[in-house]
Amino acid sequence: MPKLAMGTAARRKFYPLILRHMGKKVFIQEGVEFLSAEKIELGDEVYLFGNVKLNAWNDNCQILLGDRVAIDRGADITCAGDNCTIEIGDGTFVGPYSCIAGPGNVRIGKDCMIAAHSGIVANNHIFADPLQRIRDQGVTKKGIEIGDDCWLGYGVKVLDGVTIGKGSVIGAGAVVTKDPPPYSVAVGVPAKAIANRLQIQEKVTHQHEYNPVAQGDRVSTNPSRDRAASKNELAHRPLENLLQATLECIRHILEVDTVAVLLQTENGEQLAVHATLGLEEEIETGVRIPIGQGFAGKIAAQPELTIVDDLSTIEVYSPVLRQKGLHSMLGVPLFASNRVVGVFHIGSLHPRHFTNKEAQTVRYVADRIGEAIEPVLRLWQMPDYVNG
Numbered sequence: 001m002p003k004l005a006m007g008t009a010a011r012r013k014f015y016p017l018i019l020r021h022m023g024k025k026v027f028i029q030e031g032v033e034f035l036s037a038e039k040i041e042l043g044d045e046v047y048l049f050g051n052v053k054l055n056a057w058n059d060n061c062q063i064l065l066g067d068r069v070a071i072d073r074g075a076d077i078t079c080a081g082d083n084c085t086i087e088i089g090d091g092t093f094v095g096p097y098s099c100i101a102g103p104g105n106v107r108i109g110k111d112c113m114i115a116a117h118s119g120i121v122a123n124n125h126i127f128a129d130p131l132q133r134i135r136d137q138g139v140t141k142k143g144i145e146i147g148d149d150c151w152l153g154y155g156v157k158v159l160d161g162v163t164i165g166k167g168s169v170i171g172a173g174a175v176v177t178k179d180p181p182p183y184s185v186a187v188g189v190p191a192k193a194i195a196n197r198l199q200i201q202e203k204v205t206h207q208h209e210y211n212p213v214a215q216g217d218r219v220s221t222n223p224s225r226d227r228a229a230s231k232n233e234l235a236h237r238p239l240e241n242l243l244q245a246t247l248e249c250i251r252h253i254l255e256v257d258t259v260a261v262l263l264q265t266e267n268g269e270q271l272a273v274h275a276t277l278g279l280e281e282e283i284e285t286g287v288r289i290p291i292g293q294g295f296a297g298k299i300a301a302q303p304e305l306t307i308v309d310d311l312s313t314i315e316v317y318s319p320v321l322r323q324k325g326l327h328s329m330l331g332v333p334l335f336a337s338n339r340v341v342g343v344f345h346i347g348s349l350h351p352r353h354f355t356n357k358e359a360q361t362v363r364y365v366a367d368r369i370g371e372a373i374e375p376v377l378r379l380w381q382m383p384d385y386v387n388g
Helices: 005-017 197-210 223-254 280-284 294-301 319-324 356-381
Strands: 033-035 040-042 053-055 062-065 076-078 085-088 099-101 106-108 119-121 144-146 184-187 192-196 258-264 270-277 288-290 306-308 328-336 339-348
Touching: 099 106, 119 144, 192 197, 223 258, 223 270, 223 339, 223 356, 258 294, 270 280, 270 294, 270 339, 280 319, 288 294, 294 306, 294 328, 294 339, 328 356, 339 356
Parallel strands: 033 053, 040 062, 053 076, 062 085, 076 099, 085 106, 099 119, 106 144
Antiparallel strands: 184 192, 258 270, 258 339, 270 288, 306 328, 328 339
16 A cells, blocks of 8 residues: 555555454554454554554454554554454553564453553463473463553563453553552562552542641632532543643654643633643743744644744744754644634654654544543533532
8 A cells, every 4th residue: 555645545445345344534554464354343543553463363363443542553463373352442552562462362441551562462381391392381371351541651561361450550661470459550570569549549638638737727618619629620630641641652653752732721812731741841831822923822823734844934932942942843723612722733853844644643633632622621611509
């Protein structure tokens, strides 16, 4: 298939004929390899980046990717034996050059983040008999299960027979040989649970919401204001987690130095950085960019995708962009409820021309961010009722 945009369109038209199922708005980059495509299912809005390999070659095998799954470049998903099912749940991201393999069944839950160079391998060589070659003694294939909303850091290895509980965090480089309970924080070789996220949250809640001393010995006299603050906090928590994960993914995928989400302020006349990697100074200094001015402000006013190869040739409102030494940028407007609510942009410290393919990726991510922001905006707009 061609490498340019025409190749993406051709794959969308042709691949449904060979795959068992292919959902809507699927993006498949060049170099993606399918073995036994008739045993592979792709949900809606799946992203498969360059040189990803999906191998369901053996008998009675299948690979099932849910909606909004993203598999980054060079990842290898292989059944590696008969009667194997590898299933990845909705909204899960698999980082570059990761390996997921059978022949044991592998199930990864929804909304997981699997960082680069991770290994999830549902087999283990038997080596009990020193008089036989290890390769002749067979393998175990107990299977691996990873619960919803788990985060596996860079280079994590998960061995056969392990079940990782829902909401767990596994530190970079850990080797998981036993089952971490739900909401564990596990690190080391072999991985050991050092904390429980639920207990951490209970401690924070106790200190900051129920302890008058932690509140500065002050008891609130404005319940309505407190309910509004709680509503904003509840809305922000999942949104912040989603944005942070999204920014980390896009920075790795496109190999850029900065990624930022700017949202309109309450008066609708300015933009403020809401989440960023690489431009944290804009949050610390409280930079506000007027709509219509500077790189981001003009994108919000037009609104349309903008690529700048050399930032020194245009007006820049935020001094942080100059201080950082950014050279090239790409930005798109963020839409929610069919109106502009902000700007999403990426940047490079070195001279770079962003391609149409990269622009398409940024547009796709911006659409997903807009979808996530929309319900939060509706929550902010809901009235507060004194009597609940």
